[in-house]
Amino acid sequence: MGIARNYVYNVTLTIMNLLIPFVTTPYITRVLDPEGIGSVAFTASIVQYFVLLATLGIDLYGTRELAVLKNNPREFQQAFWNIFFTKLITFCISFGLFFAFIAFYRTTYMPLFLIQSISIVNALIDITFLYSSLEDFKSITIRGIVVRIIGVGLLFTLVKKPSDFYIYAVINVATGTLGNIWMWLKKPKELEIVKPELKQIKEHLLGSLKLFIPLLAIQVYVVLDKTMVGILSNESEVAYYDMSQRLVKMALGLVTAIGPVMIPRMSNILAQEREEEKTRYVKNVFEFVTYSSVIIIVLIVTTMQDFVPIFFGSKFLKVKELIIYVSPIILFISWSNLFGMQIMVPMKKEKYLTISVLSGAIVNFTMNMILIPKYKALGAVIGTVVAEFIVTFVQMILTHKIVNLKSLYSGVWKHFLSGLLVLLFLMVLRKINFGSVGRILMELLIGAVLYILLEWLLKTDINNIILKKIHAIFVGVFK
Numbered sequence: 001m002g003i004a005r006n007y008v009y010n011v012t013l014t015i016m017n018l019l020i021p022f023v024t025t026p027y028i029t030r031v032l033d034p035e036g037i038g039s040v041a042f043t044a045s046i047v048q049y050f051v052l053l054a055t056l057g058i059d060l061y062g063t064r065e066l067a068v069l070k071n072n073p074r075e076f077q078q079a080f081w082n083i084f085f086t087k088l089i090t091f092c093i094s095f096g097l098f099f100a101f102i103a104f105y106r107t108t109y110m111p112l113f114l115i116q117s118i119s120i121v122n123a124l125i126d127i128t129f130l131y132s133s134l135e136d137f138k139s140i141t142i143r144g145i146v147v148r149i150i151g152v153g154l155l156f157t158l159v160k161k162p163s164d165f166y167i168y169a170v171i172n173v174a175t176g177t178l179g180n181i182w183m184w185l186k187k188p189k190e191l192e193i194v195k196p197e198l199k200q201i202k203e204h205l206l207g208s209l210k211l212f213i214p215l216l217a218i219q220v221y222v223v224l225d226k227t228m229v230g231i232l233s234n235e236s237e238v239a240y241y242d243m244s245q246r247l248v249k250m251a252l253g254l255v256t257a258i259g260p261v262m263i264p265r266m267s268n269i270l271a272q273e274r275e276e277e278k279t280r281y282v283k284n285v286f287e288f289v290t291y292s293s294v295i296i297i298v299l300i301v302t303t304m305q306d307f308v309p310i311f312f313g314s315k316f317l318k319v320k321e322l323i324i325y326v327s328p329i330i331l332f333i334s335w336s337n338l339f340g341m342q343i344m345v346p347m348k349k350e351k352y353l354t355i356s357v358l359s360g361a362i363v364n365f366t367m368n369m370i371l372i373p374k375y376k377a378l379g380a381v382i383g384t385v386v387a388e389f390i391v392t393f394v395q396m397i398l399t400h401k402i403v404n405l406k407s408l409y410s411g412v413w414k415h416f417l418s419g420l421l422v423l424l425f426l427m428v429l430r431k432i433n434f435g436s437v438g439r440i441l442m443e444l445l446i447g448a449v450l451y452i453l454l455e456w457l458l459k460t461d462i463n464n465i466i467l468k469k470i471h472a473i474f475v476g477v478f479k
Contacts, residue, residue, distance in 0.1 A: 013141040020148050021250060022311070024155055025243070028168065029312050036165030038235030040172070041242040043109050045226040047098070047116040054094035054123040057211030058087045061204070064345060066133030077191050078200070080130060085196040086204040091124040111166060118173040125180040127187065139186060147179035210350040214340075217357035225368065225380045232372040241377035243312060244322035245384075248330060251300060255292045255334045279404075285342065286408045287462035289334035294419035295451045300327045302426040302443050306436040318377070326381045332388035339395035343402060352398040360391035411460060418454040422447050 028037065062083045069076040098120060102113050131139050154171045158164065225245075230238045301324050308320040336356070344353045364387035371379025396405060426443050434442055455463035 013144040015254070016145050016148055020152055021246065024152060025246070026311055026313065027156065028159070029243070029316050031159055031161065032165050032168065033162045034236040034239040034315060036162055036168075037242070038230070038238035039109065039112060040165055040169045041226055042230040042235060042238050043112040043116050043169075044119070044172075045223045045230070047113065047119050048223045050094045050098045050101075050117075051119050051123045052212075052216060053097070054091045054120050055087065055126075056090040056205075057208040057213075057215050058083060058090065058204070059126065059129045060215070060341075060345060061208040061211050062129035063132045065204075065207070066130065067135075070134055073190060078194055078197070080191055081194050082196055082200040083129075083204050084127070086201050086208065087124060089201070089205070091120070094123075095120055112169055115166065115169045116173060118177060122173065122176045122180055125177070125184065127180070127183055130187070130191075131183065139183070143179045143182055146182070147175045150178065151175040211345070211353075214350065214353040214357045217354065217361040224365065225384060228365075228368045228372055229377055229380050232368075233376045237377045240316065240318045240322060241380050243316055243319045244326055244377070244381065247319075247323055248300070248326050251296050252330045252333055255289050255296065255330065282338070282343065282403055283408065284462070284465075285338055286335075287411070287460075289338060290331070290412055290415050291455070291460070291462045291466075293331040293334045294415045295422070295448065297327045297330050298419045298423045298426070298451070299444060299447050300324065300330075301423065302430065302447065303440050305430075306440050310436060310440075322377055322381050325378065326385060328385055329388045332385075332392045336388065336392040336395055339392070339399050339403075343399060344395070347402065349398075349402075352395070356391050356394040356398060359394045360387040363387045363390045414455070414458040414460050418451055418458065421454055422451050425450060 062080075065083065066076060066079055069079055095117075098117060102110065107113075128140060131137070151171055154175070155168070158167045158171070226238055226242060229241050304320050304323050308323065309317060312319050340353050340356060344350070364383045367383035367386060368380055371382055373379075375382070399405075426447055429443070429446065430439065432439075452463060452467070456467070
């Protein structure tokens with residue numbers, strides 16, 4: 001299946017992930033209190049460490065390894081079950097440690113911790129890595145859309161008052177379980193269970209462990225932020241930080257949706273030593289993520305003043321400045337997703353990935369300790385932005401012999417110039433009183449059109465490719 005079609009499937013799921021919070025978040029922030037939302041986010045951040053231990057990098061490792069074997073059905077079948085039984089071992093260890101943790105950590109959060117523990121079970125039964133390795137993003141997309149629609153229905157039906165944050169937590173984890181069960185029922189019949197091979201399980205365990213260290217470090221500055229804000233500040237600040245991250249990550253998903261599509265394809269290309277094809281893919285992906293990130297950041301910066309009060313309500317006005325300050329991570333994560341997940345992982349450069357994310361984790365933890373006590377959620381935001389920049393910078397240094405950075409960055413100035421001009425124009429335009437909703441729509445429409453026009457004038461390759469794709473779609477629809 002083609003890269004473009006898989007990207008469309010992944011973007012479709014991403015858009016669904018983007019649209020659903022647009023429906024549910026205003027409802028949640030008005031029905032539940034910041035303390036309740038913060039408690040759910042805080043306990044989820046703690047449980048996420050056990051989820052990470054349960055997967056141990058196996059999902060990413062499994063996608064890469066199975067992608068290489070997909071043309072050999074017998075070896076593919078054996079490898080899948082060996083990888084799954086490897087995950088079963090790590091799950092048992094993680095689940096045991098979790099219950100030891102809650103047995104000693106007596107707290108009022110106990111009911112929430114028990115609810116959130118379902119996420120650890122979900123980590124075991126999640127076989128998305130199977131479908132990713134087969135490049136079957138259609139099934140992944142359908143699963144995602146169905147469970148999210150079910151989740152929305154349950155949310156509006158069952159969450160009615162501030163004390164219902166327990167129900168809110170159950171819905172979050174239970175819909176994941178439903179989706180994972182559906183993927184097992186749809187599993188290819190050729191993958192009938194086979195006897196595990198202990199030698200292979202040991203190899204998979206060691207292989208996934210190499211990916212576990214960088215993934216653990218990533219979690220330090222993705223999840224630990226919420227944990228540290230909860231410990232060094234309060235539940236309300238966790239909620240503010242969580243909401244700002246949630247909105248920016250939704251926008252980021254539109255850009256990084258190319259990542260899961262490229263990992264199995266790059267693994268297959270590298271296995272067959274198709275160097276010229278690898279160079280072309282890297283160049284095109286870099287241009288696309290840079291082009292997309294710049295305009296998304298500009299639109300976030302210009303629209304949040306009006307958007308946050310409408311979307312989140314009066315109790316979450318602090319989110320407005322947090323979103324603006326954290327928006328640069330869209331560009332940094334887009335680049336690090338390319339260098340780290342799409343280049344280092346398929347090329348089995350786990351050591352490089354580990355060095356880069358450990359650097360970011362150390363910077364993030366240090367800055368959090370210094371800034372959160374004084375600046376609360378804003379301190380965590382600053383730490384996150386600096387950490388993501390450090391990760392990207394280190395990855396660029398480590399991959400300079402693998403990819404031609406000079407060639408990649410030669411045209412970046414055009415995207416930055418286009419973005420800056422659009423930003424300045426929209427800031428002037430904001431002085432015209434259109435009303436909040438009208439101004440948001442105007443900024444989104446005019447900003448996007450002006451950006452595309454400026455990119456056309458600057459003759460950027462990616463803009464021309466996108467315009468040709470749009471033209472082909474319109475010709476196909478209206479032909």
